[in-house]
Amino acid sequence: MKKLLILGAGTAGTMVANKLSHLLDLEEWKITLVDQDATHYYQPGFLFIPFGMYSRSDVVKPKRDFVPHGAELILSSIAEIDAEGNRVHLADGRVLSYDFLIIATGADIHPEQTPGLAEHEWGRSIHTFYSFEGALALFKHLQTWRGGRLVVNVVENPIKCPVAPLEFLMLADWFFHEKGIRDRVELIYATPLPGAFTKPIASKLLSGLLEEKNIRVEPEFMLEHVDPDAKKLVSYDEREVEYDLLVSVPLNMGAEVIGKSGLGDELNFIPVDKHTFLSPKYSNLFVLGDAAAVPTSKAGSVAHFAVDLFGENFVRHTEGLEMQPLFDGHANCFIESGFGKGLLIDFNYDTEPLPGRYPLPGVGPFTLLQESEANHWGKLMFRWMYWNLLLKGQELPLPARMSMAGKRMPATA
Amino acid sequence: MATRTIAGKTVEVNEEGFLINPNDWTKEIAVELAKEEGIPELTEAHWKVIEFCRKDAGATGKAPTLRRITTAAGVSTKDMFALFPKGPAKKVARISGLGKPEGCV
Numbered sequence: 289m290k291k292l293l294i295l296g297a298g299t300a301g302t303m304v305a306n307k308l309s310h311l312l313d314l315e316e317w318k319i320t321l322v323d324q325d326a327t328h329y330y331q332p333g334f335l336f337i338p339f340g341m342y343s344r345s346d347v348v349k350p351k352r353d354f355v356p357h358g359a360e361l362i363l364s365s366i367a368e369i370d371a372e373g374n375r376v377h378l379a380d381g382r383v384l385s386y387d388f389l390i391i392a393t394g395a396d397i398h399p400e401q402t403p404g405l406a407e408h409e410w411g412r413s414i415h416t417f418y419s420f421e422g423a424l425a426l427f428k429h430l431q432t433w434r435g436g437r438l439v440v441n442v443v444e445n446p447i448k449c450p451v452a453p454l455e456f457l458m459l460a461d462w463f464f465h466e467k468g469i470r471d472r473v474e475l476i477y478a479t480p481l482p483g484a485f486t487k488p489i490a491s492k493l494l495s496g497l498l499e500e501k502n503i504r505v506e507p508e509f510m511l512e513h514v515d516p517d518a519k520k521l522v523s524y525d526e527r528e529v530e531y532d533l534l535v536s537v538p539l540n541m542g543a544e545v546i547g548k549s550g551l552g553d554e555l556n557f558i559p560v561d562k563h564t565f566l567s568p569k570y571s572n573l574f575v576l577g578d579a580a581a582v583p584t585s586k587a588g589s590v591a592h593f594a595v596d597l598f599g600e601n602f603v604r605h606t607e608g609l610e611m612q613p614l615f616d617g618h619a620n621c622f623i624e625s626g627f628g629k630g631l632l633i634d635f636n637y638d639t640e641p642l643p644g645r646y647p648l649p650g651v652g653p654f655t656l657l658q659e660s661e662a663n664h665w666g667k668l669m670f671r672w673m674y675w676n677l678l679l680k681g682q683e684l685p686l687p688a689r690m691s692m693a694g695k696r697m698p699a700t701a
Numbered sequence: 702m703a704t705r706t707i708a709g710k711t712v713e714v715n716e717e718g719f720l721i722n723p724n725d726w727t728k729e730i731a732v733e734l735a736k737e738e739g740i741p742e743l744t745e746a747h748w749k750v751i752e753f754c755r756k757d758a759g760a761t762g763k764a765p766t767l768r769r770i771t772t773a774a775g776v777s778t779k780d781m782f783a784l785f786p787k788g789p790a791k792k793v794a795r796i797s798g799l800g801k802p803e804g805c806v
């Protein structure tokens with residue numbers, strides 16, 4: 289029996305286990321998944337929890353429900369990866385050997401890395417929606433919050449789903465409007481980026497939208513520390529931003545075990561080939577999802593396209609054939625913009641998000657880089673697709689590689 | 702893609718003014734690009750960072766992120782902001798003749 293070991297049974301690990309269980313002969317292959325947490329979280333849903341649009345039960349399901357037939361899920365924390373010895377040490381003392389290893393341990397928030405952030409005001413005037421507990425606590429807080437200055441801050445990039453902070457602000461604009469207190473709330477976005485988004489055309493269009501909604505951007509703001517008593521953010525170049533309520537997107541890092549095993553970069557993300565996900569160092573080691581240091585967004589949609597293209601490529605590799613440079617960095621993200629509307633961006637390593645229609649040129653139903661109700665419904669439908677199709681490794685009627693059909697270059701970029 | 706002449710040398714640059722080919726880079730070009738970035742004079746501390754970035758990019762094939770520079774070159778983030786105000790990683794990458802760092806996607 290050949291042993292395929294998958295570390296992390298989150299979005300990417302679950303999808304790839306399902307995909308490969310169809311492509312590999314399970315008489316010859318044993319697939320094992322390891323995860324420390326029995327619960328699967330639908331993380332995109334964390335965005336909606338603070339505003340009461342989703343509750344606990346919308347975003348959690350048991351991981352077991354998504355483990356393919358014939359594969360085993362071991363519940364334990366991973367203590368060390370010995371890539372030289374083709375072995376993985378679990379925290380419960382077990383040692384697992386493998387022929388092929390797929391690392392999909394994701395990324396998580398580290399508020400303790402920023403002085404003042406996760407101290408006595410954490411959970412009081414400082415919140416986050418980047419974790420399940422955080423989103424629930426923020427929901428409670430917003431129920432009784434009477435208004436003031438709400439600052440959303442991204443500590444450092446890269447972060448999971450780089451549009452989520454913008455979505456939070458636009459939903460907050462709508463939420464406070466509905467509550468009748470929008471005139472008593474100031475909304476500010478303090479970001480290390482020079483503008484609203486990472487890529488120029490989308491950044492320009494999104495900035496316009498934020499302006500319309502009276503959301504102020506404080507660009508190039510690199511947070512040095514938080515002063516939790518004076519309630520202000522202080523940047524490295526000594527700018528100060530005061531807040532009444534801070535909604536933080538803390539530093540995102542790969543799993544600690546990656547650093548400990550000597551596999552990661554400064555943020556514990558693992559360098560791999562950006563088209564095949566193969567490690568340049570170990571020919572039987574792959575990294576999928578947020579754990580990989582590749583220059584595309586850390587998003588579930590990216591992981592989906594990646595896994596779609598990875599499956600057959602992996603089989604080629606196990607048969608001794610050369611892998612094909614298939615993955616193009618394709619990302620496809622709905623952006624909630626409040627008041628029952630949303631935007632959609634579709635891009636890859638080489639092409640920035642452009643306006644147009646998706647997936648059918650001229651028809652849509654989704655509009656690229658432009659607000660529409662269809663996009664809002666798309667975003668809400670995504671949850672159903674995630675639980676029922678994506679995790680189970682089923683094909684979507686969408687091409688995995690980005691297509692230029694339906695996109696256009698704006699006249700003045 | 703456009704070409705322009707910097708410090709007497711004609712080089713290819715992208716829309717954001719980054720050199721396309723890191724091998725076109727010279728110290729004289731760095732001095733000129735630094736001026737455009739609002740840094741009138743490159744001190745020894747600047748050169749230390751520039752040299753680190755050139756070397757690191759030579760090994761990894763891409764411009765280092767701010768976190769990479771601070772952990773691997775031993776310069777504090779605070780000092781980086783003092784040396785290359787506002788976006789330090791992006792500024793030093795441009796002055797060093799490298800592409801834009803990939804930290805933000």
Ligand SMILES: Cc1cc2nc3c(=O)[nH]c(=O)nc-3n(C[C@H](O)[C@H](O)[C@H](O)COP(=O)(O)OP(=O)(O)OC[C@H]3O[C@@H](n4cnc5c(N)ncnc54)[C@H](O)[C@@H]3O)c2cc1C
Pocket residue numbers: 295296297298299300301322323324325330331332333334335364365366367392393394395417418419448449452543545576577578579586587588589590591621622
């Ligand atoms: C607020 C928010 C909003 C988002 N919105 C969107 C969106 O709209 N669209 C979109 O496409 N994406 C979105 N994302 C991103 C998306 O959720 C992630 O990109 C995706 O879940 C990544 O999958 P992954 O498998 O790499 O990591 P994960 O799904 O996080 O899985 C990692 C797994 O590894 C396990 N693990 C880690 N370390 C260990 C260890 N030492 N031992 C054992 N197990 C371990 C964890 O328990 C976890 O189950 C959002 C994320 C957040 C936080």
